[in-house]
Amino acid sequence: MLSLKTLIVDDEWLVRSELKTMLAGYPEITLIGEAANVAQAIPLIQKNPPDVIFLDIQMPGASGFDLLDQIDTAARIIFITAYDKYALRAFEVNALDYLLKPISKERLAKAVKKLGSNELASAQPHKKAAYDDVLYVIVNGALKFIKLPLLKCITAEGNYSYIFYADKPRALVSKTLQDWEDLLPEKQFVRIHRSAIVNFEYVEQVRKCKNYTQEVFVKGIEKPFVMSRRYASKLKHLLPV
Structure with a gap:
């Protein structure tokens, strides 16, 4: 059976707790840790590279985008965000998966299902970008936003x-x-x-x-x-x- 080492990075304890509870119902997910901010996440990723990161965008000190800019990881990224027009535009332009807070069981199920396929890994931007957009590219196997x-x-x-x-x-x-x-x-x-x-x-x-x-x-x-x-x-x- 597929086993995906998974890390949760979110500054809200309640979000991390609820997500851990929901992920416990998926045998293919193996939770290896959690972090409340970018500073905590970096050593966890370096010590035990995850296959999947559930990553909050807006966190005190540094954002989820900042984390991806500071590390090299081949992990599949599923973003977690409150409604943010700018962030949602970035996800839609880049065909990336994301979960809106509060996270629903139905939406999580769809995201986990995609992890068992190549849908996320092979996703390509499917909209014409605007000049103020951010795009993701794979550099040396790592996801980077530009x-x-x-x-x-x-x-x-x-x-x-x-x-x-x-x-x-x-x-x-x-x-x-x-x-x-x-x-x-x-x-x-x-x-x-x-x-x-x-x-x-x-x-x-x-x-x-x-x-x-x-x-x-x-x-x-x-x-x-x-x-x-x-x-x-x-x-x-x-x-x-």
Whole structure:
């Protein structure tokens, strides 16, 4: 039988207590610990990596998103949240599972059922993102959230891609450039070559070159990107005359 090591991270004792009671009815769930905040959760995850984390979003000191930014974990994440328009938008855009407080037995049953399949692991964003959205990406097997306004550009690497983030080193993620193009808002993110998408908010200069190509200089990236004639013709409204 499937056995999933499970950790609960929530600052409310009553929520943790009720969730533990409900999870006790699922033989596939093995509760290995609980934490009231991010500081408590980090050593628990490092000492005994869980398969599943029930993770609260809003906690004193640091949020659930902050926890995922500080650790590398391959655990399946089921978010727990009170009604929060911003958080719900993030979950829906990214096709992630979440539980609204107070947690219902019916909703929990659906979430646990998904754990026995690949539905959560293979979930892909299914809505066109807005510029102020956050997206999740898998980096080195770990779930990371990124804020789109801080994403400078993306380059193709076979069936993967490199993302260039405003304040972090580039990272290889398991998305194709076509995946990104289908997802990202077209007003800011523009495909300038078959192997590159740039956020025009970070474009410092576009310089015309020979053979009807143009060089696109992105803030913080030393080497310019080459924009082919094919893509330049589609972007006249964004380019200097």
